[in-house]
Amino acid sequence: MMTSLQNELKDAASEVERSFYRNQFAEDNVIGAFDEEDKASMLNAKYQPYIDQLQNKYPNYGLGIYSRNLDRVIAVTDPTPDKLNKAKYDDRYFKIFETGKIEKQENTPSIDFLNSRILNLQYPINVDGETIGFTWACAKTADIQNAVNDMIFRLTIYCILIWFISIILVRMIFDRLLKAINNLITQIKEDNTSAESFKDFPELIPLVNTITEQRVALENAYQQREKMLVELARINRLDLVGEMAASVAHEIRNPMTSVQGFLQFAQKKCDRKIAEYMDTALEELAHANQIIDDFLALARNRFVEKSPENINEIIRRLEPIIYADCMKKGIVLDLNLKDLLPVFASGKEIRQLILNLTRNAMDAMSKNGRLIIQTEYDEGFVKLTIADNGKGIPVDEFETIFEPFFTTKDNGTGLGLVVCQSIIEHHGGTVKVNSEVGKGTVFTITLPVYQGE
Secondary structure, eight states: OHHHHHHHHHHHHHHHHHTSOHHHHHHHTTOSSOOHHHHHHHHHHHHHHHHHHHHHHOTTSEEEEEETTTTEEEEESSOOHHHHSOOOOOGGGGTHHHHOSOEEEEEEEOSSSTTOEEEEEEEEEEETTEEEEEEEEEEEHHHHHHHHHHHHHHHHHHHHHHHHHHHHHHHHHHHHHHHHHHHHHHHHHTTOOOGGGGTTOGGGHHHHHHHHHHHHHHHHHHHHHHHHHHHHHHHHHHHHHHHHHHHHHHHHHHHHHHHHHHHHHHHTTSOHHHHHHHHHHHHHHHHHHHHHHHHHHHOTTOOOOOEEEOHHHHHHHHHHHHHHHHHHHTOEEEEEEOOOOOEEEOHHHHHHHHHHHHHHHHHTOOTTOEEEEEEEEOSSEEEEEEEEOSSOOOHHHHTTTTSTTOOOSTTOOSOHHHHHHHHHHHTTOEEEEEEETTTEEEEEEEEEBOOOO
16 A cells, blocks of 8 residues: 555656756746746746646645755645745755655655645756756655555455355355265265266266276275185195195105115116116106205295305305316306305205206307306395306296296206295395397396394
8 A cells, every 4th residue: 555655656746847847947947137036936837837737636645846946845736825935844855955866755744735744755856967956746644544544444344245255155165065975975875976966066076986996996806806815725725735745755755765776786786788777767766856856945834944155165066066067068167256245045955056057057058158157245145147158048938937847948847947936035035037049148146145143
């Protein structure tokens, strides 16, 4: 309110200043040999019409022109001798002659509103760098306060009306919302939600659609749960069969070991032809024994004795065996073992893991192939890498290499990689496989280091 009033006062004062020519005003202040009273009368006669004309546009403001040369008001709103006579005014009115800029006085004595306090805005009349007078526009402080009070009163009334109307609108919206929510609750109870029922309240349609989708999702989840229960029952039966198979495998191994021992003993006492047949029988017994070992490794809840083990030491103990196999196939063995911290593991199972992966790698390579075994420490984990430059794994077989009984070997059981994965999982590790047909395969096994008791 005050800013708007000051802007209007500024417009009024500047319009008074624009109502005449500055140079002409300067000349009128000094022309002829008239005394000051005559000059004041002549200037008043010339410039008072301007003030009267502008007064019609700004009826609530006091307007006027002051001459520094004559030291008096020469034109003013509602002119009277008291307003036009030479008189001593408040010094704040004459600060403009020091600054030469627009000045404002608040709550000062009035020039044109006698015995009143005003808000006054002055515009300098500058000619050739000299301030020769000023124009002004002012309003009574009481009038301003009354206008402000009136504005506050009207704003208060408007706010009350808006508040009252808002309450009515909110109540109407709330009643509609309550009705729609009750309708939604009824539909949910009846299991019959439909967005068509909420056309009058479209804001609830997304909620209704979400509820419908969630209900369908719950129904699907329930059906999936029933399927999973059936599958779980089947897995439990298979698990029981697996445990029974492990027990039977133990019983079969004992007589097989006896047969293998007798064949080895008899082989030394028979002729060469019979000894060759016994070699074949012993190879088949060793193959059967390997299959039994694989089945036993897959048995659930088996007890595995673990202790702190250094992977490098296990590899060095296996090096003669792996090197011998590589020599038979004309494959180069490359060991790159870096200093490691121990892992908490079963030495026997880690040995089986390394032998399975290295033999798979050798089977994938032809003569002059290269088998790389590498170890390294990596922020709390031991990494074991076994790589070959063999034929690689085709894309269509990549997702099935860890499935039981999947094999591409003529005499394979399809359990080697399954056993490897089982050993890695039992030790809290992970396995990552990268392969490219014609370039080779890389198995990277990560095991956590031993943290102590």
